[in-house]
Amino acid sequence: MTEIILQGLLLGGLYALFALGQSLMFGVMRLTNTAQGDFIILGGFFAISTVAATGLSPGLGLLVLIPLAFLAGYALQRFVLNYTLGRDPLPSLVVTFGLSIIIQNFLLEVYSADPKSLEAGSIALASFSVSDITVGILPLLTFGIALLATMLLQALFSYTSLGRSFRAVSDDREAAQLMGLKPAIVYAQATGIAFMLIALAGGLQAMRTTIAPADGPLLLLFAFEAVIIGGMGSFWGTLVGALLLGLTQQIGFRLDPGWGIWFGHLMFLVVLVIRPQGLFPKTRG
Amino acid sequence: MQAYDVIRSNHFSKALPWLTIVVLIPAISLPMWGESSWMREVVEIACYFLFAMMWNLLAGYGGMVSIGQQAFFGFGGYTMLIVGNEMGVNPFLAIPLAAIVTTLIAWPVSLLAFRLQGGYFAIGSWVIAEVFRLSFANLHWVGGGSGTSLTALRDIEKATRESTTYWIALACIVIAIAGIYLFLRSKRGLALLAIRDNENAAASQGIDVQRLKLAVYLIAAGGTGLAGALYFVSNLRISPDAAFSVNWTAFAIFMVVIGGLGRIEGPIIGALLFWFLNKFFSDYGTWYLIGLGLIAILVTLFFRDGLWGAIHRRYGLSLFPTHRFLKPRN
Numbered sequence: 001m002t003e004i005i006l007q008g009l010l011l012g013g014l015y016a017l018f019a020l021g022q023s024l025m026f027g028v029m030r031l032t033n034t035a036q037g038d039f040i041i042l043g044g045f046f047a048i049s050t051v052a053a054t055g056l057s058p059g060l061g062l063l064v065l066i067p068l069a070f071l072a073g074y075a076l077q078r079f080v081l082n083y084t085l086g087r088d089p090l091p092s093l094v095v096t097f098g099l100s101i102i103i104q105n106f107l108l109e110v111y112s113a114d115p116k117s118l119e120a121g122s123i124a125l126a127s128f129s130v131s132d133i134t135v136g137i138l139p140l141l142t143f144g145i146a147l148l149a150t151m152l153l154q155a156l157f158s159y160t161s162l163g164r165s166f167r168a169v170s171d172d173r174e175a176a177q178l179m180g181l182k183p184a185i186v187y188a189q190a191t192g193i194a195f196m197l198i199a200l201a202g203g204l205q206a207m208r209t210t211i212a213p214a215d216g217p218l219l220l221l222f223a224f225e226a227v228i229i230g231g232m233g234s235f236w237g238t239l240v241g242a243l244l245l246g247l248t249q250q251i252g253f254r255l256d257p258g259w260g261i262w263f264g265h266l267m268f269l270v271v272l273v274i275r276p277q278g279l280f281p282k283t284r285g
Numbered sequence: 286m287q288a289y290d291v292i293r294s295n296h297f298s299k300a301l302p303w304l305t306i307v308v309l310i311p312a313i314s315l316p317m318w319g320e321s322s323w324m325r326e327v328v329e330i331a332c333y334f335l336f337a338m339m340w341n342l343l344a345g346y347g348g349m350v351s352i353g354q355q356a357f358f359g360f361g362g363y364t365m366l367i368v369g370n371e372m373g374v375n376p377f378l379a380i381p382l383a384a385i386v387t388t389l390i391a392w393p394v395s396l397l398a399f400r401l402q403g404g405y406f407a408i409g410s411w412v413i414a415e416v417f418r419l420s421f422a423n424l425h426w427v428g429g430g431s432g433t434s435l436t437a438l439r440d441i442e443k444a445t446r447e448s449t450t451y452w453i454a455l456a457c458i459v460i461a462i463a464g465i466y467l468f469l470r471s472k473r474g475l476a477l478l479a480i481r482d483n484e485n486a487a488a489s490q491g492i493d494v495q496r497l498k499l500a501v502y503l504i505a506a507g508g509t510g511l512a513g514a515l516y517f518v519s520n521l522r523i524s525p526d527a528a529f530s531v532n533w534t535a536f537a538i539f540m541v542v543i544g545g546l547g548r549i550e551g552p553i554i555g556a557l558l559f560w561f562l563n564k565f566f567s568d569y570g571t572w573y574l575i576g577l578g579l580i581a582i583l584v585t586l587f588f589r590d591g592l593w594g595a596i597h598r599r600y601g602l603s604l605f606p607t608h609r610f611l612k613p614r615n
């Protein structure tokens with residue numbers, strides 16, 4: 001039992017990294033990025049290519065990729081997604097959904113449908129045992145990164161001027177504009193940061209398991225569930241939501257491999273019925 | 286005091302009855318002179334069209350953008366199959382039955398989906414569709430993950446089966462267009478348009494917003510279930526991955542956005558265009574899909590009201606007028 005709980009929490013750590021970017025983008029500009037999962041997979045494939053092309057270690061490869069991801073996210077928001085924002089959710093949904101289809105088919109064309117993974121060397125298989133429980137180093141490291149990312153993101157929001165501008169445009173766009181903020185730029189910065197998390201999540205996912213071009217939508221749903229369970233606008237909430245999701249799926253998988261993900265979805269729907277605002281809501285939709 | 290006339294038609298829409306006759310006579314008689322591959326093609330495009338029409342009703346009029354309508358499509362298909370195979374009901378009769386059952390199941394589903402708004406409603410619906418898919422994939426008596434075949438049509442001769450399916454598809458198209466057109470021109474339809482334009486203002490005029498939204502959700506679910514039942518009567522084989530594929534919604538979004546959201550003409554134009562593109566470009570596989578995605582993005586960014594929207598703005602034409610114009614009486 002302890003082992004199931006531990007594995008579930010470690011899985012949840014990875015889900016938290018899937019979800020933090022989504023949480024950030026929704027929190028700052030109420031944007032639902034339906035291509036979130038596909039961007040994660042794209043990040044994973046780019047990490048594989050970067051490592052293959054440069055011969056860097058996976059960790060260093062990711063460090064190269066993350067600043068580039070910031071630029072990509074910044075540009076995407078600045079030049080495309082900003083033009084879809086508004087009271088009507090349809091434009092942003094259609095545009096990100098279109099991006100999702102483009103990314104999936106682009107990956108299929110470039111990398112084929114075969115699952116690939118990022119060879120992390122000895123660390124991928126390393127583990128240690130405490131009494132009769134075995135813990136992998138890589139999942140533990142991922143969990144640590146997720147914890148750190150949540151903490152940094154929350155600190156960024158609470159204590160920095162960038163975070164203050166995020167909160168300002170989130171609370172009242174017009175008032176923020178009157179105070180001299182440029183929402184278009186602030187939004188682009190938020191998406192840039194979200195994309196750094198996406199690249200990180202993609203790299204770690206590719207190290208943990210194999211990735212394939214069609215994997216994106218499922219990751220989007222996990223990310224989304226974690227955000228809703230945790231409550232909108234709260235990064236610690238997102239982390240808790242992700243951990244709960246990982247835990248539920250792990251328990252489900254042990255009961256019957258066919259029902260693991262189903263159990264996760266069901267837990268999400270139950271939370272939706274009992275507490276639709278999520279566990280720790282901060283932002284109102 | 287100035288008196289006004291309420292104008293509800295234009296020169297173009299007055300041709301509608303004639304146009305209907307011109308289209309319907311060859312369409313109804315097609316099984317007598319056409320090839321069976323044409324009928325199959327019409328049935329397939331009819332299913333895409335019905336799906337898109339219902340998505341348009343939900344998103345374009347009801348303001349509920351969903352990425353999970355494939356839940357009802359697949360559910361309609363499976364219901365038809367179960368009623369036909371297991372209960373011995375004639376599958377053709379099972380098509381409307383499936384639509385009714387899908388409408389019924391949509392009610393508890395709405396209780397979940399309506400807890401979310403905007404973009405989160407869209408993805409929440411997708412989660413619900415995945416629950417449907419995984420549930421049917423784990424039901425071993427309908428073939429589990431690999432699916433099963435519609436055996437109930439075995440004893441019906443192929444020609445009869447194909448022409449009956451075709452006529453049902455045709456009837457579904459006509460009923461869907463006529464039904465939505467008449468609904469939108471009715472008092473409730475006006476209320477729905479008011480909600481789309483401004484929910485709070487509509488509520489302040491005494492419109493029961495939640496009730497009307499629920500009604501639209503249920504109708505859209507039933508219509509989508511109908512499309513699913515029809516598709517799998519024609520296809521004879523169902524699997525969870527095919528029935529609950531998100532591509533159904535993706536193609537519907539494409540058709541509606543290109544054709545013109547919130548207009549009856551939109552999905553019609555969109556479905557014709559989709560059929561054309563599919564016929565000539567689907568061999569390009571991934572590039573074809575990348576093209577569709579790109580078109581949807583560009584149209585959303587630069588031509589937000591789609592093809593028919595552009596025509597309507599430029600020439601003031603509409604084939605199915607749902608607007609009301611006031612004209613001063615001389």
